Amino acid sequence: xxxxxxxxxxxxxxxxxxxxxxxxxxxxxxxxxxxxxxxxxxxxxxxxxxxxxxxxxxxxxxxxxxxxxxxxxxxxxxxxxxxxxxxxxxxxxxxxxxxxxxxxxxxxxxxxxxxxxxxxxxxxxxxxxxxxxxxxxxxxxxxxxxxxxxxxxxxxxxxxxxxxxxxxxxxxxxxxxxxxxxxxxxxxxxxxxxxxxxxxxxxxxxxxxxxxxxxxxxxxxxxx
Amino acid sequence: xxxxxxxxxxxxxxxxxxxxxxxxxxxxxxxxxxxxxxxxxxxxxxxxxxxxxxxxxxxxxxxxxxxxxxxxxxxxxxxxxxxxxxxxxxxxxxxxxxxxxxxxxxxxxxxxxxxxxxxxxxxxxxxxxxxxxxxxxxxxxxxxxxxxxxxxxxxxxxxxxxxxxxxxxxxxxxxxxxxxxxxxxxxxxxxxxxxxxxxxxxxxxxxxxxxxxxxxxxxxxxxx
Amino acid sequence: xxxxxxxxxxxxxxxxxxxxxxxxxxxxxxxxxxxxxxxxxxxxxxxxxxxxxxxxxxxxxxxxxxxxxxxxxxxxxxxxxxxxxxxxxxxxxxxxxxxxxxxxxxxxxxxxxxxxxxxxxxxxxxxxxxxxxxxxxxxxxxxxxxxxxxxxxxxxxxxxxxxxxxxxxxxxxxxxxxxxxxxxxxxxxxxxxxxxxxxxxxxxxxxxxxxxxxxxxxxxxxxx
Amino acid sequence: xxxxxxxxxxxxxxxxxxxxxxxxxxxxxxxxxxxxxxxxxxxxxxxxxxxxxxxxxxxxxxxxxxxxxxxxxxxxxxxxxxxxxxxxxxxxxxxxxxxxxxxxxxxxxxxxxxxxxxxxxxxxxxxxxxxxxxxxxxxxxxxxxxxxxxxxxxxxxxxxxxxxxxxxxxxxxxxxxxxxxxxxxxxxxxxxxxxxxxxxxxxxxxxxxxxxxxxxxxxxxxxx
Numbered sequence: 001x002x003x004x005x006x007x008x009x010x011x012x013x014x015x016x017x018x019x020x021x022x023x024x025x026x027x028x029x030x031x032x033x034x035x036x037x038x039x040x041x042x043x044x045x046x047x048x049x050x051x052x053x054x055x056x057x058x059x060x061x062x063x064x065x066x067x068x069x070x071x072x073x074x075x076x077x078x079x080x081x082x083x084x085x086x087x088x089x090x091x092x093x094x095x096x097x098x099x100x101x102x103x104x105x106x107x108x109x110x111x112x113x114x115x116x117x118x119x120x121x122x123x124x125x126x127x128x129x130x131x132x133x134x135x136x137x138x139x140x141x142x143x144x145x146x147x148x149x150x151x152x153x154x155x156x157x158x159x160x161x162x163x164x165x166x167x168x169x170x171x172x173x174x175x176x177x178x179x180x181x182x183x184x185x186x187x188x189x190x191x192x193x194x195x196x197x198x199x200x201x202x203x204x205x206x207x208x209x210x211x212x213x214x215x216x217x218x219x220x221x222x223x224x
Numbered sequence: 225x226x227x228x229x230x231x232x233x234x235x236x237x238x239x240x241x242x243x244x245x246x247x248x249x250x251x252x253x254x255x256x257x258x259x260x261x262x263x264x265x266x267x268x269x270x271x272x273x274x275x276x277x278x279x280x281x282x283x284x285x286x287x288x289x290x291x292x293x294x295x296x297x298x299x300x301x302x303x304x305x306x307x308x309x310x311x312x313x314x315x316x317x318x319x320x321x322x323x324x325x326x327x328x329x330x331x332x333x334x335x336x337x338x339x340x341x342x343x344x345x346x347x348x349x350x351x352x353x354x355x356x357x358x359x360x361x362x363x364x365x366x367x368x369x370x371x372x373x374x375x376x377x378x379x380x381x382x383x384x385x386x387x388x389x390x391x392x393x394x395x396x397x398x399x400x401x402x403x404x405x406x407x408x409x410x411x412x413x414x415x416x417x418x419x420x421x422x423x424x425x426x427x428x429x430x431x432x433x434x435x436x437x438x439x440x441x442x443x444x445x446x447x448x
Numbered sequence: 449x450x451x452x453x454x455x456x457x458x459x460x461x462x463x464x465x466x467x468x469x470x471x472x473x474x475x476x477x478x479x480x481x482x483x484x485x486x487x488x489x490x491x492x493x494x495x496x497x498x499x500x501x502x503x504x505x506x507x508x509x510x511x512x513x514x515x516x517x518x519x520x521x522x523x524x525x526x527x528x529x530x531x532x533x534x535x536x537x538x539x540x541x542x543x544x545x546x547x548x549x550x551x552x553x554x555x556x557x558x559x560x561x562x563x564x565x566x567x568x569x570x571x572x573x574x575x576x577x578x579x580x581x582x583x584x585x586x587x588x589x590x591x592x593x594x595x596x597x598x599x600x601x602x603x604x605x606x607x608x609x610x611x612x613x614x615x616x617x618x619x620x621x622x623x624x625x626x627x628x629x630x631x632x633x634x635x636x637x638x639x640x641x642x643x644x645x646x647x648x649x650x651x652x653x654x655x656x657x658x659x660x661x662x663x664x665x666x667x668x669x670x671x672x
Numbered sequence: 673x674x675x676x677x678x679x680x681x682x683x684x685x686x687x688x689x690x691x692x693x694x695x696x697x698x699x700x701x702x703x704x705x706x707x708x709x710x711x712x713x714x715x716x717x718x719x720x721x722x723x724x725x726x727x728x729x730x731x732x733x734x735x736x737x738x739x740x741x742x743x744x745x746x747x748x749x750x751x752x753x754x755x756x757x758x759x760x761x762x763x764x765x766x767x768x769x770x771x772x773x774x775x776x777x778x779x780x781x782x783x784x785x786x787x788x789x790x791x792x793x794x795x796x797x798x799x800x801x802x803x804x805x806x807x808x809x810x811x812x813x814x815x816x817x818x819x820x821x822x823x824x825x826x827x828x829x830x831x832x833x834x835x836x837x838x839x840x841x842x843x844x845x846x847x848x849x850x851x852x853x854x855x856x857x858x859x860x861x862x863x864x865x866x867x868x869x870x871x872x873x874x875x876x877x878x879x880x881x882x883x884x885x886x887x888x889x890x891x892x893x894x895x896x
Contacts, residue, residue, distance in 0.1 A: 056735075056741075056744050060732045060747075067641075069728075075732075083744050114428070122342045124736070125797075126345055126349060126513065189641050281512040284520065287505070289798065296501065296527065297532070300525070303512075415862050415863040562791070574797060659896070
């Protein structure tokens with residue numbers, strides 16, 4: 001299969017305007033030029049820590065549903081890494097930006113974080129493997145691209161240098177390419193209905209990525 | 225167990241202010257006095273139809289996880305009824321309020337409807353039976369109470385008379401009492417950690433009930 | 449699609465010798481000629497009651513995973529019926545053949561019954577909808593065919609007349625035809641890999657049907 | 673909690689005679705004294721390879737359901753290791769004992785292996801976290817104990833030295849102690865009904881361990 005006909009190429013193309021909206025949204029602009037308020041970054045970090053655990057659980061279900069032992073290894077390792085990254089947030093960023101363990105525990109998932117986590121968990125259990133992969137892919141891929149984009153234009157030094165460097169790292173990008181490859185392989189032998197469901201899941205994940213950053217910018221809380 | 229010590233009594237009490245917020249929110253006030261715009265009611269009906277299918281699926285998983293054959297019957301019947309009610313929306317209300325089958329198909333789940341459906345599905349698969357029941361309960365119980373409340377104060381005749389009569393019906397209330405009873409039985413033998421998770425699920429469901437009506441009032445769509 | 453190219457026609461053909469083995473196995477021969485010992489029938493009834501609950505749970509998961517609201521109704525109703533049939537076993541046969549409620553409770557699932565129930569449950573949760581249907585189908589279809597076959601050749605009166613009449617009834621056969629139709633529809637749009645998995649699940653279910661009757665004949669218990 | 677009151681201590685005690693039956697069964701006696709036929713060992717290895725993949729998938733679901741991030745890491749790493757061990761079987765033992773990749777692919781799961789895998793998968797998805805752990809525990813613990821027992825009495829040199837050394841290794845025993853500890857922690861806060869279900873799952877897993885070795889000794893295949 002050439003890149004033009006792959007699921008990932010089609011999905012990226014179909015969601016190009018949503019990606020552009022993410023790339024240019026206030027949160028990421030302010031992150032790049034270093035003007036992002038500590039309050040907003042703190043909100044973001046705390047919700048990201050909540051998110052990573054749910055992301056890790058969904059990855060574990062993807063591992064359980066994988067169509068071969070390679071996928072079982074790939075996604076159980078990814079689940080492990082999600083928790084490792086969550087822990088490094090606590091050690092590296094929560095300390096630096098004054099989020100105490102008690103403050104973290106006292107902060108529940110924001111509505112959008114809860115929405116995104118619920119979407120990943122429900123898809124992981126209720127849908128077939130290729131659709132699970134398509135739901136998980138935006139978080140990997142968009143982060144990788146946004147990371148590189150912000151790295152390229154970041155004003156340095158920047159209070160968020162350490163975060164910016166994390167997601168632009170080569171190790172992360174290698175993992176992302178592997179997830180894209182597995183998703184494309186799954187799509188290549190899936191039925192048209194399943195590929196359609198994959199596109200719907202990918203689009204939903206992309207929307208929720210935008211909403212997650214937007215929620216951090218608005219420091220949104222439950223309305224009731 | 226007396227009522228005071230039951231899970232349901234405690235959950236209702238803990239979420240009393242959220243219930244009051246639902247009871248007095250603009251959508252329900254306008255529904256009762258008959259001033260609700262057709263556009264808002266249409267938005268609500270379409271999203272309710274989407275919701276009922278996901279609710280039915282979550283009820284089916286609850287049936288699968290039930291701790292005895294009574295629960296298996298109770299929730300597989302409830303799943304059947306959810307689809308029957310969804311179909312009656314199409315026949316009774318979509319026709320009356322000019323929602324064509326094509327218009328329905330072309331209208332995706334709103335963000336809040338998708339959030340609520342994802343929450344029910346993820347809880348149904350990922351959590352133990354008592355927590356699944358607690359997540360499903362607000363939809364039953366709050367609807368029943370709101371239905372009776374609106375019935376009591378509705379300006380008649382009202383363009384939404386038929387809808388108001390549906391949820392205030394005795395048959396629905398009987399089903400709701402049975403779900404409360406099963407949830408209380410499950411809570412009575414659950415561990416403290418599970419009861420805590422039940423309360424969190426019930427509170428989340430209650431918040432999403434408010435957000436669902438609020439979303440219909442705002443006729444909210446995806447931001448990106 | 450014509451019958452020759454349907455999944456069900458292909459699956460029946462591929463498992464024809466296993467069906468013939470079931471049709472001619474000692475248990476069914478003895479049931480038809482009325483020489484089956486009460487002990488063996490009792491063993492069979494008790495395990496069937498255990499089985500029906502697990503079958504009902506798997507049907508409920510199939511309902512949850514159905515690809516449209518029709519399937520959600522079809523399989524949540526089938527789940528309800530499985531429990532209703534289980535209850536009628538208690539009322540009609542357990543009484544007649546002296547299986548007290550205490551004796552039933554004291555009798556655990558036999559190894560083969562546990563194997564079959566575990567297979568249905570694991571497939572229901574872990575596999576996509578078409579494969580779930582293929583795993584559930586042998587129980588419906590083989591019972592219907594064996595029922596009619598035994599009815600045609602049964603020596604009458606026969607101590608097991610009431611049981612024989614149950615499975616040869618037109619209502620059950622109509623339900624079976626509907627499950628075949630839904631399975632064929634699901635197969636028609638599934639990928640080749642999924643259809644292959646459907647055939648594997650159907651073959652496994654057929655083997656377990658044979659093993660279930662064989663286990664009743666041997667009145668098999670756990671070896672350790 | 674002292675050891676005497678822990679779930680694991682109670683479960684081990686309750687299944688002591690089954691463990692003794694495993695310890696003294698022909699397969700393990702012949703393994704220890706080096707008289708086990710290559711055919712039986714080959715059958716065992718092939719089924720063990722099949723089993724490990726299903727075990728890995730069930731561990732991944734356990735990771736997804738874990739009650740804290742530690743459990744998510746513990747069981748996603750265990751899932752990874754299950755596949756790594758499965759691969760080492762191919763590299764180390766399949767080569768040495770002449771099991772070609774084609775021969776492996778052509779050999780389906782035996783009835784008991786399929787039974788055990790189905791039990792783990794169904795429990796993993798359908799049951800709450802503590803019960804999932806209890807179902808997974810016998811495979812860890814009994815292997816560790818049998819490994820040490822065989823090591824202590826093995827006639828050396830023995831054609832199966834390499835296998836014997838694997839399961840008696842300290843690294844494996846450390847992992848087993850960690851799984852016991854997590855299971856005991858989960859049991860400590862579980863409800864009495866859940867602990868009862870944990871004991872049932874542990875006992876079932878223990879029975880299936882015996883049946884797995886017995887099946888290898890009999891080189892059992894599907895009866896139909």
